[in-house]
Amino acid sequence: MADLSGVVSVRKPITHVIFDMDGLLLDTEKFYTEVQELILARYNKTFDWTLKAKMMGKKAIESARIFVEETGISNSLSAEQFLTEREDMLQSLFPTSELMPGASRLVKHLHAKGVPIAVATGSHRRHFELKTQRHREIFSLMHHIVLGDDPEVKQGKPSPDGFLAAAKRFEGGPVDPCNVLVFEDAPSGVLAAKNAGMSAVMVPDPRLDKSFHDAADQVLNSLLDFNPSEWALPPFEDNAS
Ligand SMILES: O=P(O)(O)OC[C@H](O)CO
Numbered sequence: 589m590a591d592l593s594g595v596v597s598v599r600k601p602i603t604h605v606i607f608d609m610d611g612l613l614l615d616t617e618k619f620y621t622e623v624q625e626l627i628l629a630r631y632n633k634t635f636d637w638t639l640k641a642k643m644m645g646k647k648a649i650e651s652a653r654i655f656v657e658e659t660g661i662s663n664s665l666s667a668e669q670f671l672t673e674r675e676d677m678l679q680s681l682f683p684t685s686e687l688m689p690g691a692s693r694l695v696k697h698l699h700a701k702g703v704p705i706a707v708a709t710g711s712h713r714r715h716f717e718l719k720t721q722r723h724r725e726i727f728s729l730m731h732h733i734v735l736g737d738d739p740e741v742k743q744g745k746p747s748p749d750g751f752l753a754a755a756k757r758f759e760g761g762p763v764d765p766c767n768v769l770v771f772e773d774a775p776s777g778v779l780a781a782k783n784a785g786m787s788a789v790m791v792p793d794p795r796l797d798k799s800f801h802d803a804a805d806q807v808l809n810s811l812l813d814f815n816p817s818e819w820a821l822p823p824f825e826d827n828a829s
């Protein structure tokens with residue numbers, strides 16, 4: 589494949605795949621947005637996608653600090669108080685989480701073809717359990733799952749900690765990062781994958797500024813648009829979703 593300057597870009601042969609969770613496999617980013625809009629409304633402020641872009645994909649306390657500082661409410665609400673306040677709302681929303689379009693098809697396909705797959709999420713254990721309670725089957729196909737409160741994940745995305753921990757835990761690991769493909773929705777997540785030396789397919793929310801697409805190796809509107817053959821992965825045998 590050649591770009592407009594005639595530079596030929598060769599994609600690395602992929603042997604292992606790591607999925608992000610929130611906003612990529614699960615349609616859970618909308619819950620964070622909803623709750624944060626409600627909290628900010630109390631301070632007569634609005635939540636926008638510039639702030640969302642900075643928060644998404646990060647560990648809870650890291651994104652909480654960004655929230656109170658960027659909105660200028662840190663004198664009234666600390667990051668810790670913000671987390672406590674949003675918790676009740678999130679706890680009732682998370683169990684209703686739905687899979688993103690194409691997530692089930694892609695995970696089942698890669699698993700059936702023997703491609704080792706894992707999850708690396710910024711989400712901590714308690715939230716992970718709530719979000720995945722209706723989706724145990726899909727998550728059981730993962731070789732392993734690295735959570736945001738894993739002791740090896742010292743820093744959240746864009747630090748590569750989560751993806752490097754995930755690459756280490758595959759059978760026969762550590763897997764060379766250049767053979768790992770990451771699926772991400774968040775700017776911080778794409779940077780984390782690139783900081784880990786991995787390839788990144790970004791499936792961003794359409795409201796995210798397009799400048800965040802630049803760091804990704806490929807940008808898709810939906811997981812349904814992913815073509816495994818482009819990454820030397822086994823092709824789909826049908827067009828079913
Ligand atoms: O996108 P994830 O799966 O890394 O999750 C991060 C936070 O829990 C939500 O932005």
Ligand SMILES: [Mg+2]
Nearest residue numbers: 608610611773
């Ligand atoms: Mg995400």
